[in-house]
Amino acid sequence: MARDPRIDAYIERAAPFAQPILAQVRERVHDACPEVEETIKWGMPTFVHAGGILCGMAAFKQHASFGFWKHALVVGEGEPRDGMGSYGKMTSVKDLPPKKTLLAHIRKAMKLNEDGVKPPARKSAPKPPPETPQDLAAALKKNKAAQATFDAFPPSCKREYIEWIVEAKREETRAKRLAQAVEWMAEGKRRNWKYENC
Structure with missing residues (x-):
């Protein structure tokens, strides 16, 4: 299990409430995917598997988040996404889904990467025509x-x-x-x- 020391440092710098959330998420990712690679992307801990981003986590002032790169395909199309997190803005370990659910989601994300499935394209609404001053x-x-x-x-x-x-x-x-x-x-x-x- 390769561990990136930058992620250790990231967790240590996080707010005290976020540290156990990040540590537990990290353990779950390694439990489900022993060959996962750790890195830092966009300043946040990111987990890579089969040549693609699997998931990532982050700590903010008021909450922590954990999200899948292919959120809609892993958690479900109808599941809303709060910011970058797949499970909302978490403030304690209790906000994480049950271990069994989290491991199942991670394994589903792994399979998507192994099968080369791309994330669905985001459709942005066209900008309204500009109003002339x-x-x-x-x-x-x-x-x-x-x-x-x-x-x-x-x-x-x-x-x-x-x-x-x-x-x-x-x-x-x-x-x-x-x-x-x-x-x-x-x-x-x-x-x-x-x-x-x-």
Whole structure:
């Protein structure tokens, strides 16, 4: 059972309430999967098996968490996920599922990795079309070429200009960006035209 000393150090640095949770989860993973590899990914203890991430754990100020990389396939599609954890935000060892359940879940995750099953693709909802601020709408009304370019842009290009303008912290900066945006759009240019391949 290869142990990564960085995980020992991680557990020692965790809040006192989290230490027994992390230690017990670690033992369960090794019980179910003796050939598991330990590492640190994204600053958190991570367990790897059969060339893929099996699961990971983390300690926060108020809770600890443990989650499977293929959560929906291991725990079930309908089981909600609270943050990165498959079992919610845990504050004591009592929050862990029964040993038998946890071992069964770990073995299921192992089998998925061994069979080369990929995690389901996450579907993100498309962003709503950007809302044009009044000052930009007024400036575009005065410049037909800029208005035509803006109207022809896909939502992502419109959003780039809008975000650039509204993120200005000072009024003078916003006014400069607005004038620059109208000038570039009148020339048919996207917001990041300088970086596009010619």
